[in-house]
Amino acid sequence: MSLQSAQRRHIEAILQYVESDSGLAFPGQALIGRSWKRCLNDYGLDPSRPREARIVTHQILREHQDSVDEFLNVARAGVEQLHSQITGMGYVLLLTDHRGITVQFLGDKRHDRRLRQAGLYLGADWNEQYAGTCAVGTCIEEKLPLTCHRVDHFDATHISLTCTAAPITDPQGNLLGVLDISALDSPNARHSQNFAMQLTQLYARMIEDAYFRRRFNNSLIFRCDPSRELVQINAQCLFAIDGQGVVIAANTNARRLLNQAKTGAGERPGPLLADVFDCEMSDIWTIPYDNKDQVRAFQVRRSGETLFASLIEPRHVPASPSDSAHEREKAVPALDGLADDDPVMRRTLSLAKRFRNREVGLLILGETGTGKEILAKAIHDSSLRASKSFIAVNCAAIPESLIESELFGYAAGAFTGARPKGMSGLIQQAHGGTLFLDEIGDMPLQLQTRLLRVLAEGEVFPLGADKPLKVDCRIIAATHQDIAGLVEAGKFRADLYYRLNGAILRLPPLRQRADKQFVIRSVLRHLIATRLLPEIRIRADAMSAMLACPWPGNIRQLANALTFAEATSDGVEVTANDLPEECLEGPVPASRPSCDAPDTAATRADADAELLEAALQRTQWNVSAVARELGVSRPTLYRRMRQEGLVSPNRR
Numbered sequence: 001m002s003l004q005s006a007q008r009r010h011i012e013a014i015l016q017y018v019e020s021d022s023g024l025a026f027p028g029q030a031l032i033g034r035s036w037k038r039c040l041n042d043y044g045l046d047p048s049r050p051r052e053a054r055i056v057t058h059q060i061l062r063e064h065q066d067s068v069d070e071f072l073n074v075a076r077a078g079v080e081q082l083h084s085q086i087t088g089m090g091y092v093l094l095l096t097d098h099r100g101i102t103v104q105f106l107g108d109k110r111h112d113r114r115l116r117q118a119g120l121y122l123g124a125d126w127n128e129q130y131a132g133t134c135a136v137g138t139c140i141e142e143k144l145p146l147t148c149h150r151v152d153h154f155d156a157t158h159i160s161l162t163c164t165a166a167p168i169t170d171p172q173g174n175l176l177g178v179l180d181i182s183a184l185d186s187p188n189a190r191h192s193q194n195f196a197m198q199l200t201q202l203y204a205r206m207i208e209d210a211y212f213r214r215r216f217n218n219s220l221i222f223r224c225d226p227s228r229e230l231v232q233i234n235a236q237c238l239f240a241i242d243g244q245g246v247v248i249a250a251n252t253n254a255r256r257l258l259n260q261a262k263t264g265a266g267e268r269p270g271p272l273l274a275d276v277f278d279c280e281m282s283d284i285w286t287i288p289y290d291n292k293d294q295v296r297a298f299q300v301r302r303s304g305e306t307l308f309a310s311l312i313e314p315r316h317v318p319a320s321p322s323d324s325a326h327e328r329e330k331a332v333p334a335l336d337g338l339a340d341d342d343p344v345m346r347r348t349l350s351l352a353k354r355f356r357n358r359e360v361g362l363l364i365l366g367e368t369g370t371g372k373e374i375l376a377k378a379i380h381d382s383s384l385r386a387s388k389s390f391i392a393v394n395c396a397a398i399p400e401s402l403i404e405s406e407l408f409g410y411a412a413g414a415f416t417g418a419r420p421k422g423m424s425g426l427i428q429q430a431h432g433g434t435l436f437l438d439e440i441g442d443m444p445l446q447l448q449t450r451l452l453r454v455l456a457e458g459e460v461f462p463l464g465a466d467k468p469l470k471v472d473c474r475i476i477a478a479t480h481q482d483i484a485g486l487v488e489a490g491k492f493r494a495d496l497y498y499r500l501n502g503a504i505l506r507l508p509p510l511r512q513r514a515d516k517q518f519v520i521r522s523v524l525r526h527l528i529a530t531r532l533l534p535e536i537r538i539r540a541d542a543m544s545a546m547l548a549c550p551w552p553g554n555i556r557q558l559a560n561a562l563t564f565a566e567a568t569s570d571g572v573e574v575t576a577n578d579l580p581e582e583c584l585e586g587p588v589p590a591s592r593p594s595c596d597a598p599d600t601a602a603t604r605a606d607a608d609a610e611l612l613e614a615a616l617q618r619t620q621w622n623v624s625a626v627a628r629e630l631g632v633s634r635p636t637l638y639r640r641m642r643q644e645g646l647v648s649p650n651r652r
Contacts (some may be wrong), residue, residue, distance in 0.1 A: 007156035011047045014040070031142050032152045032615035037132040038141070039154045043129045049125040050157040053119030054130055056101060061123040065097065065540065070102060071176050072540040074214050075168075076547075078207040079104055082181070085199065091181045092120050096136050100127035111184065118161060120182050129546050131155065135163030136178045143167055143175065145201050147193045150186065155431060162186035164196040166204035171212050171249035172241065179204045205252070209238055212251050217314065222273055222284065228295055231308045239273060245281045246270045260302050277301060277309075287311045313477040326579055332356070334382040338375065340518035341375045344508040351503055356383045360502025361439075361455070364478035369554030370507040372478040373438060380434040388433030391426050396439035404447055404507075410463035427460050430473040431445065440500065441481035442494060455499045469511055475500070505575040510558065523559050527614045541576040549583045570624050577627045581636050609644040616641075621648040 007084055017033060018040050039045040051506060056064070061154065075095060083093045083106040085400040091113060092107030107115050112443045113507065119131065128137030132154030139146055145166035151159050155332055165180040181200055186192060211410050213221070220243065222501040223235035237254035239247050247270045250258055261276045274281050277298040288311055295310050332353050339345035355362060364372045378389045398406050409425030427435055437443070443451070454460055459468040477500045486492035513519060537547070542565070551557055565578040575585065612626075619625045627637045641647070 003160075010151050010156050010159050013151070014047045019573070020511065021076070029146065029152070030145065031138065032133060032148070033070060034130065035138045035141065036154060038128065041133045043132075047152065047156060049128070050155045051132075053117060053121070053399045054121045054125040055116070055119075055121055056125060057330070058076070058123075061101070061103070064097050064099070065103045068097045068103060068177065069540045071097075071211060073167075074205045074211045074599055075104070075177070076540070076544055078210065079106065079201050082199065082203040086181055086196075090183045090185070091196070092183070094124070094136065094178075094180040094182065096126060096180065098140065098177055100131075100136055100140055101125055103177070114184055118158065120184070126180075134158070135165035135182070136180050137389060137553060139165040139167055139178050139180075145204070146191065146198065147197055150188065160185055162193055162196075164193055164200045164485075166197075166200045166210075166619070167174075168204050168208045171215055171251065173252070173255055176208075178209065179207065186378060192426050203340055209251055212238050212240070212249070213312075214422060216249060220315055223312065224254075224298065224307040226305075227305060228293075228297070228308040231295055232295035232310050236309075237307070241273055245273050246286060247273055247276075248443055251293055260300070273485065276308075277480075281402065284309075284311070286621045288313070299613065302431040307405050309643070321332075324462045327389075332382045334378040337522070338371070338378055339513075340515035342508065342513045342515040345513065345515070348505045348507065352379050353382075353506055355379075355503045360477045361500040362503055362505060363483070363501040364476065364505045364507060365483070366478070366480060366507030367509045367554055368480045370509060371555050372507060373436060374555075375505065375507060376436040376476045379476065380436075380474075383434070383474070389430055390432040390434050390436065391473075392436040392438060393436045394404060394428050396442040404450070405442070405463055407447065408450065408460055408462050411465040425462060427454060427471055427473060428469065430463075431471050432473065434474045434476060437475060437477045439481075440477040441479040441483050441486055445491070445493065446609065448496050452493065454501065455496075462614060510554045511549075516547055517543065519555065520558060520562075523555060524562055527562060534562065534572075535553070535568065536566050536572050536574055539573050539575050542574045542579060545579055545584055546575045577624070609646075612640060612644065613646055616646065616648075623648075 012030050014036050018558045037045075040648055049182075056305065068519055072095075079093060079095050086093065087106075087108070093105070094102045095104040096102050102122055102124040105120070105124075107120060119126065125131065126134055127135035128141050131137050133148060134153055135146060135148040138148060147162065147164045147166075149162045153161060153163075155161055161182060161184060163180055163182040165178050168176045172254040174184050181196055219240045222239040222241055223231060224237045225235040225241075237257060238251040239254050240249045241247055247258065257276050258271060261271070270642040272281070273284060277303045279298055283296065284297075287309065288294050291297070295308050298310050299306055328606065330353070335349045335352050335356075339349060352362075352375065362376075363378065367370050371396075376392070377390055382387060395403065395483075405425070406422070406427050409428055409429055446496055448537060450461070453628055455469065457468070458470060458472060459470045483492055483497060487497050488501055489493050510516060510519060522540070523535070524533070525537065546558070546561070546624055553560070561580050561583055562574075564580050565574040571573070612630075615626045616623075619629075623637055623641075630637070
């Protein structure tokens with residue numbers, strides 16, 4: 001059967017079904033039939049007159065993305081993970097807001113033209129009132145997951161598509177958005193999409209629960225699941241509760257339990273969690289203490305179903321005295337604020353807490369820019385030496401001819417040009433406090449011997465002095481080099497190495513940190529607090545770009561990038577277009593003129609130059625506006641302008 005014949009039969013089937021007003025005449029899903037009726041009777045759509053895909057403008061898309069910025073930020077990881085699962089099976093992925101506008105899209109650029117024609121594209125409007133029966137629009141109307149398979153679509157031009165969508169709701173049950181996976185071509189059998197349905201629902205729930213956790217990270221969260229082994233990993237039900245056990249909010253599965261117990265989650269005051277389960281509130285509060293695995297079994301009051309539950313306590317609640325008998329278990333704000341949930345950093349900070357008041361050497365290892373001095377300062381500030389000086393020395397920055405006098409000081413008249421009264425060295429200045437020796441691997445061998453004496457004897461011998469001076473300072477050293485390799489090569493003293501590394505603290509590079517978003521926000525807060533930057537915020541697209549950046553320069557490069565972005569932004573919000581070019585990854589979308597791709601021919605280069613100049617003239621040389629229109633960063637646009645010799649009339 002030709003495509004035209006199949007489309008004609010599809011149009012006739014829709015009209016016949018709606019005119020018959022009988023569910024029995026329609027062999028598919030009842031909700032598809034309800035949608036067909038809405039399309040004809042409520043929206044006045046004509047199946048014989050298909051509509052082109054509606055792609056909203058860049059400005060309107062940005063407004064939709066801005067309105068769901070927090071949701072997009074949370075959903076990013078789940079969307080990318082799902083896409084990695086389906087990309088080899090011919091699917092593309094759409095995430096829409098609650099109005100049906102595609103605010104995130106991941107697909108195969110090789111099929112860009114066909115995808116755009118079908119509306120499987122960023123900015124596509126899949127509202128049922130415009131697009132007719134479709135997975136996204138009908139999911140919004142029905143508030144249910146569904147597959148809109150081939151001839152289920154109202155638009156006859158979509159009968160080769162298969163689309164599966166699942167709703168994502170906020171903690172109060174309001175629609176946040178729709179997660180959809182679609183394919184341009186698919187088998188005829190509807191059951192071929194059963195796995196797609198399961199996968200889409202799974203990731204929609206994961207995103208929904210991650211958003212729930214984000215919204216209520218300062219509340220107690222009661223989570224429960226039919227499996228004791230999975231409850232702390234992938235619990236089906238989440239309840240946010242206050243200090244009296246009143247339910248503040250619940251995820252989709254938990255709201256079903258509330259409805260079964262007839263304790264509507266929206267009531268004020270809300271239901272007690274003990275109304276849902278056959279228990280006392282004391283049974284809930286003691287979950288973390290009475291059970292070795294911190295899990296307890298509960299029965300649902302009405303159904304008798306057994307569920308296993310655990311508690312997630314808010315992060316801001318301090319440990320009780322009985323929980324903090326050991327020093328390593330205490331909260332240490334100066335150190336705790338350096339990381340969020342990165343496992344390597346947790347280990348490092350745990351060691352730092354244990355050794356902050358021990359008189360042993362600490363050796364911090366990490367790439368350049370990972371924050372070695374910041375960690376050393378935090379150790380000092382949280383130690384018993386906090387009231388004394390913290391002296392930082394970069395051994396690689398001081399000329400070799402001066403490092404000895406800088407470190408050890410000198411007596412009066414020690415050498416030509418010396419100060420008449422001599423000078424206290426940095427080691428003496430750190431008396432009672434902490435001396436931080438950064439890039440210790442660059443210290444000359446002869447000075448390593450003298451430093452060893454300071455560590456062994458607790459005294460320093462200034463240049464030209466006739467007697468040593470007693471000194472009491474804690475030495476923390478750091479390097480980005482393989483210092484053990486330097487010892488083997490004879491370039492670093494083994495005895496000094498073993499004096500310094502009473503404990504080794506490792507700092508992971510920024511690209512490997514699991515808490516990268518926390519680091520980005522912390523660096524921004526620090527820059528604002530120290531008045532190096534004004535009050536700005538990072539939009540979701542900029543955050544996504546920064547999370548994808550490999551950051552070879554680590555935190556130092558991150559701080560520079562934020563400073564650059566603030567300088568190039570138009571207001572208080574940093575977007576991806578404001579970031580340095582090295583922070584941006586991925587090709588420019590094929591639907592936009594490319595300013596980033598290498599020129600392949602002189603004629604193409606001339607054409608691109610003309611397009612670029614025309615865009616600049618049309619916007620009165622507003623570089624920011626042109627960068628947004630072309631989908632490139634402003635540094636990229638400025639580079640291309642220089643290449644083409646394009647100069648704003650205002651600068652001539």
